[in-house]
Amino acid sequence: MRVLLQRVAHAEVRIGGRTVGEIGRGHLLLVAFRPGDGVTQLEWMADKIVGLRVFADDEGKMNRSLLDVSGDLLVVSQFTLYGDTRKGRRPSFIAAAPPEVAVPLYEQFVACLRARAGGRVETGEFGAMMDVELVNEGPVTLMLDRE
Numbered sequence: 793m794r795v796l797l798q799r800v801a802h803a804e805v806r807i808g809g810r811t812v813g814e815i816g817r818g819h820l821l822l823v824a825f826r827p828g829d830g831v832t833q834l835e836w837m838a839d840k841i842v843g844l845r846v847f848a849d850d851e852g853k854m855n856r857s858l859l860d861v862s863g864d865l866l867v868v869s870q871f872t873l874y875g876d877t878r879k880g881r882r883p884s885f886i887a888a889a890p891p892e893v894a895v896p897l898y899e900q901f902v903a904c905l906r907a908r909a910g911g912r913v914e915t916g917e918f919g920a921m922m923d924v925e926l927v928n929e930g931p932v933t934l935m936l937d938r939e
Contacts, residue, residue: 793833793897793939794873796822799846799932803866805916806923813914818863820926824873825889825897833938834897838904841865846932854932859910867905868916868924869898891919 797819804814819841847856847863858865871894875883889897898918906913916922 793826793829793837793901793937794824795837795841795936796870796873797841797844797934797936798822798926799929800866801927801929803924803926805866805868805914806925807917807920812922813866813868813916815864815866815912815914817861817929818911819858819865820924821865821867822870822873822924823867823898823901824869824871825894826874826887827889827893828939829889829893829897831900834901834904836938837936838901838908840936840938841905842908842910844934846934859908862910864911865905865909865913866915867898867902867913868922869894869918894918 800820801817803820804811842858845857846854847861849855871885871888874888875885876887877883895918902915
C-alpha cells in the first residue's frame with residue numbers, strides 16, 4: 793500500500809466540474825494498493841496517518857497530529873503511484889492492484905480512517921477522471937509505504 797500525504801490548508805476534488813469532496817485544514821491522501829494488500833496494511837496506514845505529528849505547535853515545531861488539530865482528510869484513489877518508469881517511455885502499472893481488488897481495499901481504508909479521524913473524511917470517486925486542487929501547507933509532502 794502506498795499513500796502520498798500532503799498537508800493542506802484546503803483541498804477539493806471535482807468530477808466534470810462538480811465538487812465531490814472538499815476539506816479545510818488537514819491531509820490530502822493519494823492512495824494506491826497492490827494485489828497482496830489487506831487489513832493489516834489498511835489499519836497500520838490509518839493509524840500512521842492520524843497520528844503523524846506534522847502540524848505546528850505553539851513554538852512552530854511539527855509536533856501536532858491530525859487528531860490534535862481536528863483536521864480533515866480527503867482520500868483520492870491514484871493507482872499511478874505504482875507506476876514503474878524504469879524501462880521505456882510509458883509507465884507500467886502492473887504492480888498496482890486491479891479494480892476488483894483495489895475498490896474494496898479503498899472502501900475499507902476510508903472506513904478505517906473514518907473510525908479514527910477527528911474531522912471529516914471526504915473522498916473522490918474511484919476510477920473517475922478527477923481534478924484535484926489543493927493548497928499544500930508548508931509545503932509538507934510525505935510518501936508512506938506499507939508492505
